Amino acid sequence: MTNKFVIDTNTLISGSMFANSTTSLAIDKALEIGDFYFSNETFEEFISVLFRPKFDKYFIDENQRWLIIDRFERFAKFKNPEIVITDCRDPKDNKFLELACTINADCLITGDEDLLILNPFRNIPVLNSAQFIEKF
Secondary structure (H helix, E strand, O other): OOEEEEEOHHHHHHHHHOOOOHHHHHHHHHHHHEEEEEOHHHHHHHHHHHOOHHHHHHOOOHHHHHHHHHHHHHHEEEOOOOOOOOOOOOHHHHHHHHHHHHHOOOEEEOOOHHHHOOOOEOOEOEEOHHHHHHHO
16 A cells, blocks of 8 residues: 655745755655655645745756646645644644545644644644654
């Protein structure tokens, strides 16, 4: 059986900006050992945040951002949540919990304290990049 992973937006962007960082290595490992999932909502957020002007200094041009989006879209599976969760203290992060629970994820990878504090969430590990690499 294949591992199923959800990776939050900031982790994906951080890993894309800093090659060979712990975050980048965790993303690569997740792609190597399992399936990575987006919902329509998490994918749209990823694209929107990636194009924020504050990240301009990390990317050569707009084309580089589209290549990153293409990479993740090619490897990702898509599943829209079948449940509503309101347990996270930051309501914007509930979409990651909803997706993780819908697919019965093996792990939610994040650096967000609002999510990490919930570890484990409904028996799903919520780990930062270093913890993920160590566990998997």
